[in-house]
Amino acid sequence: MRSFELVIFDCDGVLVDSELITNRVFAALLGELGLPVTLEFIFENFVGRSMQHCWEQVAAMLGQEVPPHWQSEFQLRMTAALEAEVQAVHGIEAVLDSLEAPYCVASSGSHAKMATTLGATGLLPRFSGRIFSAADVARGKPAPDIFLHAAGRCGVHPRDCAVIEDSPAGVAAGVAAGMTVFGYCACTLEQRLLEAGAHYTFNTMAKLPALLFGPYTESR
Secondary structure, eight states: OOOOSEEEEOSBTTTBOOHHHHHHHHHHHHHHTTOOOOHHHHHHHTTTSOHHHHHHHHHHHHTSOOOHHHHHHHHHHHHHHHHHHOOBOTTHHHHHHHOSSOEEEEESSOHHHHHHHHHHHTOGGGGTTOEEEGGGSSSOTTSSHHHHHHHHHHTOOGGGEEEEEOSHHHHHHHHHTTOEEEEEOSSSOHHHHHHTTOSEEESSGGGHHHHHHSOOOOBO
16 A cells, blocks of 8 residues: 655646636737737646746747736736636545645645635645745756655655646656656646656546555556
8 A cells, every 4th residue: 555645736737727717818918929829739838837937938939038017917817817717626625635644735836826726716724834836946847846845845755755747747847856646637638647757647536545545556
């Protein structure tokens, strides 16, 4: 049987159903900047990455830096949309209630964004004092920094940590950190998470508790 000492959750797409909301706003803004892109392009190239990385990529596409007021405008629009629409991922409360180990959240999103999404869904009190952002470390996902930071702050060795992720970049970060990675493929192609190195995959939250603390069996 597994005996993880810490379960590390990604936030967007794993705890809160925010990816479509955020990326719809981002795609609209990029269109206004003269970069018409599809949601599929956004999910392929930006999901799971820090906003710093995203703005750097947009600057490369534009051939110039993104004006600061556009970045501020995105934050305003995104926050308003999330406050109005975001919901907890179906079944996540039951998963948290069932966990046999401490847990935390380690996200590419900012602390302000997590305060908005976790607050709007009622999940924020469950993670009090255990919220970690890519803003806390030098490198964002797919580098392992955020997961190693979370494990260190919680006093747990990386090998004793489980990571719950839904993006290839996040999966790669967990693998690079030396942790066991569970890929949530409800909205991401399972094959992409497996190619990134996910050790196990699942498509509904109801399956996660048994995967985390059940016998060692492959879930592919």
